Amino acid sequence: MLKIGIIGGGFSGTMTAVQLISKTDIPLSITIINEKETLNKGFAYSPYSKKHILNVITEKMSAFPDKPHDFLDWVMHRNDFSTLDRTFIANSFLPRSLYGEYLVSIWENAKIVAREKGVDIVVIDDSAVDLDVNKNNVEVTLKNDIKIIFDHCVITTGNQVPRNPTIANMDFYNSKNYFQNPWSKESVLNIDNSLPVLIIGNGLSMVDTVFGLLENGFKNKIYSISPNGFNILTHRHHGLKYLKLEEEIQENMSLYDIVKLIHKHIKIVREYGVSAEPVIDSIRPYTQKIWKRLSDTEKKIFMSRYRHLWGVARHRIPIHSHDKIQQLRINDILLIKSGIISNFTEIKPNKILVEYFDKKEKEKKEFEVSRIINCTGPESNLSLLENSFLKNCLLKGILKQDSLNLGIVTDTVTFQVLDRYNNRHMNLFTMGSNLKGELWESTAVSELRLQAQKLAQFILSNIKNL
Numbered sequence: 451m452l453k454i455g456i457i458g459g460g461f462s463g464t465m466t467a468v469q470l471i472s473k474t475d476i477p478l479s480i481t482i483i484n485e486k487e488t489l490n491k492g493f494a495y496s497p498y499s500k501k502h503i504l505n506v507i508t509e510k511m512s513a514f515p516d517k518p519h520d521f522l523d524w525v526m527h528r529n530d531f532s533t534l535d536r537t538f539i540a541n542s543f544l545p546r547s548l549y550g551e552y553l554v555s556i557w558e559n560a561k562i563v564a565r566e567k568g569v570d571i572v573v574i575d576d577s578a579v580d581l582d583v584n585k586n587n588v589e590v591t592l593k594n595d596i597k598i599i600f601d602h603c604v605i606t607t608g609n610q611v612p613r614n615p616t617i618a619n620m621d622f623y624n625s626k627n628y629f630q631n632p633w634s635k636e637s638v639l640n641i642d643n644s645l646p647v648l649i650i651g652n653g654l655s656m657v658d659t660v661f662g663l664l665e666n667g668f669k670n671k672i673y674s675i676s677p678n679g680f681n682i683l684t685h686r687h688h689g690l691k692y693l694k695l696e697e698e699i700q701e702n703m704s705l706y707d708i709v710k711l712i713h714k715h716i717k718i719v720r721e722y723g724v725s726a727e728p729v730i731d732s733i734r735p736y737t738q739k740i741w742k743r744l745s746d747t748e749k750k751i752f753m754s755r756y757r758h759l760w761g762v763a764r765h766r767i768p769i770h771s772h773d774k775i776q777q778l779r780i781n782d783i784l785l786i787k788s789g790i791i792s793n794f795t796e797i798k799p800n801k802i803l804v805e806y807f808d809k810k811e812k813e814k815k816e817f818e819v820s821r822i823i824n825c826t827g828p829e830s831n832l833s834l835l836e837n838s839f840l841k842n843c844l845l846k847g848i849l850k851q852d853s854l855n856l857g858i859v860t861d862t863v864t865f866q867v868l869d870r871y872n873n874r875h876m877n878l879f880t881m882g883s884n885l886k887g888e889l890w891e892s893t894a895v896s897e898l899r900l901q902a903q904k905l906a907q908f909i910l911s912n913i914k915n916l
């Protein structure tokens with residue numbers, strides 16, 4: 451029986467396995483390697499709070515590209531939602547924990563189908579630490595030193611913990627008052643209320659962490675420092691479609707022309723009292739194609755000038771979360787600063803001195819906090835990862851990074867990984883956020899569900915051609 455290994459069992463790994471089970475007409479053995487707590491859910495859908503909600507409406511969160519209402523249907527079949535209006539729920543933002551339950555239910559159903567089809571399912575509660583590619587198979591080494599051989603192997607390792615910002619005293623990061631993983635509940639528990647807390651970063655995880663701190667009884671001020679201190683945006687016009695920009699987008703447009711086009715249309719919609727949101731959303735179906743066509747120089751310009759702006763425009767929060775954040779800012783509980791952090795020093799066991807350059811006030815500033823939580827977003831530079839698995843593969847030349855260090859160089863049609871010398875591995879695949887360098891937008895469910903389907907189809911057709 452052919453053995454397929456999947457390293458990482460979050461949304462991407464689970465849905466690849468589900469698609470393989472659903473589409474195969476031959477017996478297979480599928481092994482998912484993932485630590486138990488995040489199986490099926492990953493970090494995103496195993497949140498520690500019910501207040502951590504999806505940033506996409508229910509209607510758009512189906513796990514299947516060809517069953518667009520699957521999540522909505524699943525929700526409406528639950529007793530706790532059955533009395534609510536379907537259109538209302540379709541347009542609402544539900545807890546991410548509920549989405550995690552949805553993924554678990556998909557997985558449980560897939561296991562039943564697997565039994566019927568003679569597909570063997572193995573789930574290993576461990577991490578992969580190393581990998582070797584042989585002529586006809588892939589050998590994966592687990593943390594407990596066991597080695598497993600697969601005919602085909604898929605890397606779906608997803609979101610990695612954020613990078614530690616460069617400061618004068620890098621040893622600080624060993625402090626028990628520093629939390630590098632903002633998605634773990636420990637980051638908001640047992641906090642000393644006598645001093646403020648600092649959140650590094652100003653995006654969606656910052657919002658989750660603020661709600662997590664308050665929910666767990668934190669009573670002092672919360673600082674957030676990021677290079678730009680942009681205002682986090684809300685979904686103001688979801689459902690409103692703007693089609694004019696699409697009519698003008700052309701193949702081979704330069705980055706300069708695209709930025710000009712976006713500005714032109716933002717100016718138009720603003721004249722009608724509408725924000726930039728529908729314009730940004732209208733470009734979404736084209737972002738992967740646009741990104742692939744940009745030159746390396748244009749990609750570098752995008753990363754240095756527009757990346758943060760794009761992130762803010764794309765990653766918006768539901769209006770009631772936005773209202774809460776605004777109220778906390780008005781009440782001087784949440785203080786969002788634009789600045790560059792220079793150092794953290796632990797001056798007493800629960801007292802950290804934060805030094806930074808405040809961009810608005812154009813001067814060096816400092817304040818004291820009891821805890822620092824890193825919400826700067828998932829790390830994508832493989833050579834800097836804490837998790838040594840991909841770093842080991844990189845060092846051995848089994849895979850290579852793109853020129854911007856955003857992910858793994860991969861054929862985006864077949865999902866086959868390329869080695870250091872640009873040779874394509876016939877039996878090693880990846881998808882999801884590892885394709886950020888190739889596609890830029892390769893993180894949300896809307897992209898990943900399609901990749902999982904295409905990847906499963908490719909692997910199965912590959913097996914048939916063997």
Ligand SMILES: Cc1cc2nc3c(=O)[nH]c(=O)nc-3n(C[C@H](O)[C@H](O)[C@H](O)COP(=O)(O)OP(=O)(O)OC[C@H]3O[C@@H](n4cnc5c(N)ncnc54)[C@H](O)[C@@H]3O)c2cc1C
Nearest residue numbers: 458460461462488492494504505577578608609882894895
């Ligand atoms: C906090 C947060 C909220 C989000 N909210 C939304 C949302 O509302 N809507 C949306 O569309 N998208 C959202 N996203 C984007 C999200 O990344 C995707 O929707 C999706 O969860 C990514 O799934 P994944 O399987 O690719 O990665 P992950 O969910 O990160 O899963 C990867 C899995 O691989 C495991 N793993 C990693 N390394 C190894 C190893 N060496 N060995 C074994 N296992 C390993 C990890 O433990 C994890 O379980 C959110 C992301 C985050 C971080």
